[in-house]
Amino acid sequence: MVVRLRLARHGKKNTPFYHLVAVNASKRRDALPIEKLGEYDPIPRPAPPITTLAAAIAQSFHLDSKGRDAAMKEIPSEKKIVWDVERVRYWLGVGAQPSEAVVKLLEREAASTDAREVESVE
Numbered sequence: 001m002v003v004r005l006r007l008a009r010h011g012k013k014n015t016p017f018y019h020l021v022a023v024n025a026s027k028r029r030d031a032l033p034i035e036k037l038g039e040y041d042p043i044p045r046p047a048p049p050i051t052t053l054a055a056a057i058a059q060s061f062h063l064d065s066k067g068r069d070a071a072m073k074e075i076p077s078e079k080k081i082v083w084d085v086e087r088v089r090y091w092l093g094v095g096a097q098p099s100e101a102v103v104k105l106l107e108r109e110a111a112s113t114d115a116r117e118v119e120s121v122e
Contacts, residue, residue: 006099007090019042020083022091038083
């Protein structure tokens with residue numbers, strides 16, 4: 001049995017999100033997977049709001065470089081990529097073939113973790 005790591009599409013029309021799954025290669029895209037390994041949300045969504053009152057008050061008094069209130073700045077948005085790294089390594093180790101989209105996501109995540117490691121060293 002040939003196993004592939006690929007993305008299974010879920011969500012509504014025009015608002016997709018994907019599950020990273022290990023599935024038999026001969027099965028359809030959204031077939032029942034052998035194992036769910038993670039999630040990928042390609043739509044940038046705002047970061048969660050500040051939850052504590054003290055943090056919100058402290059942030060509201062900070063100004064940016066142009067003298068505007070920092071709280072009024074646009075909230076940065078981010079794409080969500082979450083997966084179980086050890087299980088992905090396991091499936092790749094036993095011969096599972098990743099799809100092209102999964103390879104791109106793995107490369108992007110590897111590049112971003114390398115950048116975070118470089119920032120933490122400096």
